[in-house]
Amino acid sequence: MSEELIPGVKQLIIDALRIEGMKPEEIDTDAPLFGEGLGLDSIDALQLVVAMEKEYGVVVPDAATGTIVFASVRSMAAHIAENRT
Amino acid sequence: MEFPELPARGHGFEEIARLCAVATGFDPLQPEEPGASQLLRSVRLQLCGVAMSLFHLNKLKHTEKRPDVVTEHSMGIYAALVACGSLGDGAVLELASRIGTCVARLGEKCDYAFGSIVGLTETPLASIARNNSACIVNHNTSRHFLLCGRRESIDCAAKEAVSAGAFSANAFPCDAPLHTPLIESIAGDLEHIIRDYEYFPPRIPLVDHLAQRQLTAADIPQFLMEDLCSPVYWEKTYQSLRKMGTTTFVEVGFGQALSKFNRWIDSES
Numbered sequence: 001m002s003e004e005l006i007p008g009v010k011q012l013i014i015d016a017l018r019i020e021g022m023k024p025e026e027i028d029t030d031a032p033l034f035g036e037g038l039g040l041d042s043i044d045a046l047q048l049v050v051a052m053e054k055e056y057g058v059v060v061p062d063a064a065t066g067t068i069v070f071a072s073v074r075s076m077a078a079h080i081a082e083n084r085t
Numbered sequence: 086m087e088f089p090e091l092p093a094r095g096h097g098f099e100e101i102a103r104l105c106a107v108a109t110g111f112d113p114l115q116p117e118e119p120g121a122s123q124l125l126r127s128v129r130l131q132l133c134g135v136a137m138s139l140f141h142l143n144k145l146k147h148t149e150k151r152p153d154v155v156t157e158h159s160m161g162i163y164a165a166l167v168a169c170g171s172l173g174d175g176a177v178l179e180l181a182s183r184i185g186t187c188v189a190r191l192g193e194k195c196d197y198a199f200g201s202i203v204g205l206t207e208t209p210l211a212s213i214a215r216n217n218s219a220c221i222v223n224h225n226t227s228r229h230f231l232l233c234g235r236r237e238s239i240d241c242a243a244k245e246a247v248s249a250g251a252f253s254a255n256a257f258p259c260d261a262p263l264h265t266p267l268i269e270s271i272a273g274d275l276e277h278i279i280r281d282y283e284y285f286p287p288r289i290p291l292v293d294h295l296a297q298r299q300l301t302a303a304d305i306p307q308f309l310m311e312d313l314c315s316p317v318y319w320e321k322t323y324q325s326l327r328k329m330g331t332t333t334f335v336e337v338g339f340g341q342a343l344s345k346f347n348r349w350i351d352s353e354s
Binding site: 041063 | 228346
Protein backbone atom coordinates (compact mmCIF):
# COMPACT_ATOMS: atom_id res chain seq x y z
CA MET A 1 0.00 0.00 0.00
CA SER A 2 2.63 2.54 1.06
CA GLU A 3 4.83 1.56 -1.92
CA GLU A 4 2.19 2.99 -4.25
CA LEU A 5 2.38 6.31 -2.44
CA ILE A 6 6.13 6.76 -2.93
CA PRO A 7 6.08 8.59 -6.32
CA GLY A 8 3.39 10.95 -5.03
CA VAL A 9 5.34 11.65 -1.84
CA LYS A 10 8.44 12.50 -3.86
CA GLN A 11 6.41 14.89 -6.00
CA LEU A 12 4.90 16.43 -2.86
CA ILE A 13 8.40 17.10 -1.50
CA ILE A 14 9.48 18.74 -4.76
CA ASP A 15 6.32 20.86 -4.98
CA ALA A 16 6.10 21.87 -1.32
CA LEU A 17 9.77 22.78 -1.07
CA ARG A 18 9.94 24.21 -4.59
CA ILE A 19 13.06 22.22 -5.43
CA GLU A 20 13.88 23.40 -8.91
CA GLY A 21 15.32 21.05 -11.49
CA MET A 22 14.78 17.86 -9.51
CA LYS A 23 12.71 14.93 -10.74
CA PRO A 24 10.93 12.53 -8.37
CA GLU A 25 13.08 9.60 -9.50
CA GLU A 26 16.21 11.49 -8.40
CA ILE A 27 15.12 11.33 -4.73
CA ASP A 28 16.40 8.21 -2.99
CA THR A 29 13.44 6.49 -1.32
CA ASP A 30 15.48 5.41 1.70
CA ALA A 31 17.92 8.29 2.08
CA PRO A 32 17.55 10.56 5.12
CA LEU A 33 15.67 13.73 4.27
CA PHE A 34 17.22 15.84 7.02
CA GLY A 35 20.90 16.53 7.59
CA GLU A 36 22.40 14.39 4.87
CA GLY A 37 20.34 13.41 1.83
CA LEU A 38 18.21 16.35 0.76
CA GLY A 39 19.57 18.41 3.67
CA LEU A 40 16.20 19.62 4.90
CA ASP A 41 15.72 21.61 8.13
CA SER A 42 12.97 22.58 10.59
CA ILE A 43 11.59 25.26 8.24
CA ASP A 44 11.20 22.60 5.55
CA ALA A 45 9.64 20.23 8.09
CA LEU A 46 6.69 22.53 8.80
CA GLN A 47 6.22 23.11 5.08
CA LEU A 48 6.01 19.32 4.60
CA VAL A 49 3.63 18.96 7.54
CA VAL A 50 1.22 21.44 5.97
CA ALA A 51 1.55 19.87 2.52
CA MET A 52 0.92 16.34 3.85
CA GLU A 53 -2.14 17.50 5.74
CA LYS A 54 -3.50 19.30 2.69
CA GLU A 55 -2.77 16.50 0.22
CA TYR A 56 -3.48 13.41 2.33
CA GLY A 57 -5.32 14.69 5.43
CA VAL A 58 -2.55 13.27 7.61
CA VAL A 59 -1.35 15.16 10.69
CA VAL A 60 2.19 15.26 12.06
CA PRO A 61 1.57 16.83 15.46
CA ASP A 62 5.06 17.67 16.63
CA ALA A 63 8.75 17.57 15.86
CA ALA A 64 9.27 14.30 17.74
CA THR A 65 6.76 12.56 15.44
CA GLY A 66 8.26 14.47 12.52
CA THR A 67 11.69 13.01 13.23
CA ILE A 68 10.23 9.54 12.67
CA VAL A 69 7.93 10.41 9.79
CA PHE A 70 10.48 12.48 7.87
CA ALA A 71 13.30 9.99 8.25
CA SER A 72 12.89 9.10 4.56
CA VAL A 73 10.41 9.08 1.71
CA ARG A 74 9.54 5.49 2.62
CA SER A 75 8.69 6.42 6.22
CA MET A 76 6.57 9.34 5.00
CA ALA A 77 4.65 7.01 2.70
CA ALA A 78 4.19 4.51 5.51
CA HIS A 79 2.85 7.20 7.85
CA ILE A 80 0.38 8.38 5.22
CA ALA A 81 -0.78 4.83 4.49
CA GLU A 82 -1.38 4.17 8.19
CA ASN A 83 -3.12 7.42 9.01
CA ARG A 84 -4.93 8.78 6.04
CA THR A 85 -8.67 8.97 6.16
CA MET B 86 28.03 26.53 18.39
CA GLU B 87 30.73 25.40 15.96
CA PHE B 88 32.59 27.64 13.56
CA PRO B 89 31.04 27.35 10.12
CA GLU B 90 32.67 25.66 7.18
CA LEU B 91 34.42 28.35 5.18
CA PRO B 92 34.94 28.44 1.42
CA ALA B 93 37.81 26.45 -0.06
CA ARG B 94 41.00 28.42 -0.54
CA GLY B 95 41.47 30.02 -3.89
CA HIS B 96 37.95 31.40 -4.20
CA GLY B 97 38.56 34.92 -2.94
CA PHE B 98 37.71 34.40 0.72
CA GLU B 99 41.35 35.04 1.64
CA GLU B 100 40.97 38.73 0.79
CA ILE B 101 37.96 39.10 3.10
CA ALA B 102 39.80 37.16 5.82
CA ARG B 103 42.82 39.46 5.47
CA LEU B 104 40.59 42.53 5.74
CA CYS B 105 38.97 41.07 8.82
CA ALA B 106 42.37 40.38 10.41
CA VAL B 107 43.47 43.98 9.75
CA ALA B 108 40.20 45.52 10.95
CA THR B 109 39.57 43.34 14.01
CA GLY B 110 42.69 41.27 14.77
CA PHE B 111 40.76 38.09 14.01
CA ASP B 112 41.48 35.90 10.99
CA PRO B 113 38.40 33.82 10.05
CA LEU B 114 40.67 31.31 8.33
CA GLN B 115 42.16 30.47 11.74
CA PRO B 116 39.08 30.74 13.96
CA GLU B 117 40.23 28.46 16.76
CA GLU B 118 43.95 29.25 16.85
CA PRO B 119 44.87 29.84 20.52
CA GLY B 120 45.85 33.40 21.24
CA ALA B 121 45.14 34.52 17.69
CA SER B 122 42.58 37.08 18.83
CA GLN B 123 41.44 38.75 22.03
CA LEU B 124 37.86 38.71 20.79
CA LEU B 125 35.22 36.60 22.50
CA ARG B 126 34.30 33.36 20.76
CA SER B 127 30.76 34.63 20.14
CA VAL B 128 32.15 37.73 18.41
CA ARG B 129 34.51 35.60 16.31
CA LEU B 130 31.52 33.48 15.27
CA GLN B 131 29.64 36.63 14.26
CA LEU B 132 32.63 37.85 12.29
CA CYS B 133 32.81 34.53 10.43
CA GLY B 134 29.17 35.06 9.49
CA VAL B 135 29.73 38.63 8.34
CA ALA B 136 32.86 37.62 6.39
CA MET B 137 30.94 34.84 4.66
CA SER B 138 28.15 37.24 3.71
CA LEU B 139 30.70 39.69 2.30
CA PHE B 140 32.31 36.84 0.36
CA HIS B 141 28.97 35.88 -1.20
CA LEU B 142 28.26 39.54 -1.89
CA ASN B 143 31.57 39.88 -3.73
CA LYS B 144 30.75 36.85 -5.83
CA LEU B 145 27.41 38.44 -6.69
CA LYS B 146 29.13 41.68 -7.69
CA HIS B 147 31.08 39.76 -10.31
CA THR B 148 27.86 38.70 -12.01
CA GLU B 149 25.55 40.92 -14.02
CA LYS B 150 22.98 40.84 -11.22
CA ARG B 151 22.96 44.31 -9.70
CA PRO B 152 20.18 44.52 -7.12
CA ASP B 153 17.48 47.18 -7.40
CA VAL B 154 16.98 47.21 -3.66
CA VAL B 155 18.77 45.88 -0.56
CA THR B 156 17.22 44.78 2.72
CA GLU B 157 18.45 42.86 5.72
CA HIS B 158 17.66 40.60 8.65
CA SER B 159 19.54 40.99 11.95
CA MET B 160 23.29 40.45 11.40
CA GLY B 161 22.63 40.85 7.69
CA ILE B 162 22.72 44.62 8.23
CA TYR B 163 26.51 44.56 7.89
CA ALA B 164 26.56 43.01 4.41
CA ALA B 165 23.58 45.19 3.49
CA LEU B 166 25.53 48.35 4.36
CA VAL B 167 28.30 47.19 2.01
CA ALA B 168 25.85 46.10 -0.69
CA CYS B 169 24.23 49.52 -0.83
CA GLY B 170 27.58 51.33 -0.76
CA SER B 171 27.17 52.99 2.63
CA LEU B 172 30.24 51.40 4.27
CA GLY B 173 33.25 49.43 3.05
CA ASP B 174 34.14 45.82 3.89
CA GLY B 175 36.78 46.68 6.47
CA ALA B 176 34.59 49.24 8.23
CA VAL B 177 31.63 46.86 8.63
CA LEU B 178 33.85 44.08 9.93
CA GLU B 179 35.27 46.47 12.52
CA LEU B 180 31.79 47.79 13.35
CA ALA B 181 30.45 44.24 13.78
CA SER B 182 33.36 43.38 16.05
CA ARG B 183 32.93 46.47 18.22
CA ILE B 184 29.14 46.14 18.53
CA GLY B 185 29.41 42.40 19.19
CA THR B 186 31.98 42.98 21.94
CA CYS B 187 29.90 45.76 23.50
CA VAL B 188 26.63 43.82 23.63
CA ALA B 189 28.39 40.67 24.90
CA ARG B 190 29.08 42.54 28.15
CA LEU B 191 25.41 42.05 29.02
CA GLY B 192 25.99 38.31 28.96
CA GLU B 193 28.57 38.59 31.77
CA LYS B 194 25.78 39.43 34.22
CA CYS B 195 23.12 37.00 33.09
CA ASP B 196 22.65 33.88 30.94
CA TYR B 197 20.53 34.63 27.90
CA ALA B 198 19.03 32.36 25.28
CA PHE B 199 17.10 32.39 22.07
CA GLY B 200 14.07 30.17 21.54
CA SER B 201 13.16 29.14 18.01
CA ILE B 202 9.41 28.48 17.95
CA VAL B 203 7.89 26.86 14.88
CA GLY B 204 4.20 26.27 14.28
CA LEU B 205 2.41 28.67 16.63
CA THR B 206 0.83 31.90 15.41
CA GLU B 207 1.74 35.26 16.90
CA THR B 208 -1.18 35.74 19.31
CA PRO B 209 -0.65 32.65 21.49
CA LEU B 210 3.11 33.06 21.29
CA ALA B 211 2.92 36.69 22.41
CA SER B 212 0.95 35.52 25.43
CA ILE B 213 3.56 32.83 26.19
CA ALA B 214 6.34 35.40 25.83
CA ARG B 215 4.59 37.74 28.27
CA ASN B 216 3.98 34.92 30.76
CA ASN B 217 7.69 34.16 30.81
CA SER B 218 9.18 37.67 30.57
CA ALA B 219 10.57 36.89 27.13
CA CYS B 220 10.45 38.95 23.94
CA ILE B 221 9.57 37.96 20.40
CA VAL B 222 12.69 39.15 18.57
CA ASN B 223 12.15 37.75 15.06
CA HIS B 224 8.80 37.80 13.27
CA ASN B 225 9.93 35.66 10.36
CA THR B 226 6.62 34.29 9.06
CA SER B 227 3.15 33.70 10.45
CA ARG B 228 4.50 30.58 12.17
CA HIS B 229 8.25 31.02 12.56
CA PHE B 230 9.38 33.17 15.48
CA LEU B 231 12.43 33.68 17.64
CA LEU B 232 12.20 34.52 21.34
CA CYS B 233 14.94 36.01 23.48
CA GLY B 234 15.29 36.44 27.22
CA ARG B 235 16.91 34.98 30.30
CA ARG B 236 17.89 31.36 29.83
CA GLU B 237 15.38 30.02 32.36
CA SER B 238 12.59 32.16 30.86
CA ILE B 239 13.24 30.79 27.40
CA ASP B 240 13.35 27.19 28.64
CA CYS B 241 9.95 27.71 30.29
CA ALA B 242 8.53 29.50 27.25
CA ALA B 243 9.70 26.69 24.97
CA LYS B 244 7.95 24.09 27.12
CA GLU B 245 4.78 26.17 27.21
CA ALA B 246 4.92 26.62 23.45
CA VAL B 247 5.07 22.87 22.88
CA SER B 248 2.14 22.37 25.28
CA ALA B 249 0.22 25.00 23.30
CA GLY B 250 0.74 23.05 20.07
CA ALA B 251 4.02 24.34 18.62
CA PHE B 252 5.53 21.96 16.11
CA SER B 253 8.96 22.55 17.60
CA ALA B 254 10.56 24.79 20.22
CA ASN B 255 14.32 24.83 20.62
CA ALA B 256 16.29 26.94 23.08
CA PHE B 257 19.95 27.80 22.53
CA PRO B 258 22.27 30.09 24.47
CA CYS B 259 23.30 33.53 23.29
CA ASP B 260 25.58 36.10 24.86
CA ALA B 261 23.27 39.10 24.69
CA PRO B 262 19.55 39.90 24.53
CA LEU B 263 19.73 41.13 20.93
CA HIS B 264 16.69 42.85 19.45
CA THR B 265 15.20 43.47 22.89
CA PRO B 266 14.76 46.69 24.92
CA LEU B 267 17.38 45.33 27.36
CA ILE B 268 20.01 46.57 24.89
CA GLU B 269 18.95 50.13 25.79
CA SER B 270 20.96 49.80 29.01
CA ILE B 271 24.16 50.11 26.94
CA ALA B 272 22.72 52.58 24.40
CA GLY B 273 25.30 55.25 25.19
CA ASP B 274 28.25 52.96 24.44
CA LEU B 275 26.62 51.64 21.29
CA GLU B 276 25.80 55.11 19.99
CA HIS B 277 29.43 56.12 20.57
CA ILE B 278 30.59 53.17 18.43
CA ILE B 279 27.99 53.68 15.72
CA ARG B 280 28.72 57.43 15.41
CA ASP B 281 32.42 56.66 14.86
CA TYR B 282 31.74 55.82 11.20
CA GLU B 283 30.86 57.89 8.18
CA TYR B 284 27.86 56.43 6.38
CA PHE B 285 27.73 57.28 2.70
CA PRO B 286 24.39 57.75 0.91
CA PRO B 287 23.14 54.35 -0.29
CA ARG B 288 23.72 53.98 -4.04
CA ILE B 289 21.13 51.20 -4.04
CA PRO B 290 17.97 51.76 -1.95
CA LEU B 291 18.33 50.23 1.52
CA VAL B 292 14.94 49.25 3.01
CA ASP B 293 14.76 48.73 6.77
CA HIS B 294 12.81 45.92 8.43
CA LEU B 295 11.21 48.09 11.13
CA ALA B 296 9.11 50.48 9.05
CA GLN B 297 9.94 49.23 5.54
CA ARG B 298 11.20 52.66 4.55
CA GLN B 299 14.13 53.66 2.41
CA LEU B 300 17.01 54.77 4.63
CA THR B 301 19.14 57.81 3.92
CA ALA B 302 22.75 58.08 5.09
CA ALA B 303 21.54 60.30 7.95
CA ASP B 304 18.97 57.67 9.01
CA ILE B 305 21.46 54.81 9.25
CA PRO B 306 23.08 55.48 12.67
CA GLN B 307 19.67 55.85 14.34
CA PHE B 308 18.41 52.75 12.56
CA LEU B 309 21.43 50.70 13.71
CA MET B 310 20.60 51.64 17.30
CA GLU B 311 16.87 50.89 16.93
CA ASP B 312 17.69 47.64 15.14
CA LEU B 313 19.60 46.31 18.16
CA CYS B 314 16.72 47.15 20.54
CA SER B 315 13.77 46.09 18.35
CA PRO B 316 12.42 42.87 16.82
CA VAL B 317 13.15 41.94 13.22
CA TYR B 318 9.99 42.11 11.09
CA TRP B 319 10.97 39.90 8.17
CA GLU B 320 7.46 38.91 7.01
CA LYS B 321 6.35 42.55 6.77
CA THR B 322 9.55 43.45 4.95
CA TYR B 323 9.24 40.67 2.41
CA GLN B 324 5.58 41.47 1.77
CA SER B 325 6.41 45.16 1.42
CA LEU B 326 9.13 44.46 -1.15
CA ARG B 327 6.74 42.19 -3.04
CA LYS B 328 4.17 45.00 -3.15
CA MET B 329 6.87 47.35 -4.41
CA GLY B 330 7.29 44.99 -7.36
CA THR B 331 10.34 42.97 -6.33
CA THR B 332 10.14 39.58 -8.02
CA THR B 333 13.54 37.98 -7.43
CA PHE B 334 15.28 37.70 -4.07
CA VAL B 335 18.93 36.72 -3.70
CA GLU B 336 19.97 35.69 -0.20
CA VAL B 337 23.51 36.62 0.76
CA GLY B 338 24.80 34.74 3.78
CA PHE B 339 24.86 31.36 5.44
CA GLY B 340 22.19 28.86 4.52
CA GLN B 341 18.83 29.49 2.96
CA ALA B 342 16.68 30.41 5.96
CA LEU B 343 15.29 33.64 4.51
CA SER B 344 14.54 31.99 1.17
CA LYS B 345 12.61 29.32 3.04
CA PHE B 346 10.73 31.91 5.06
CA ASN B 347 9.86 33.65 1.78
CA ARG B 348 8.61 30.36 0.37
CA TRP B 349 6.35 29.96 3.40
CA ILE B 350 5.02 33.52 3.11
CA ASP B 351 4.34 32.99 -0.61
CA SER B 352 2.51 29.75 0.13
CA GLU B 353 0.05 31.67 2.32
CA SER B 354 -0.59 34.51 -0.07
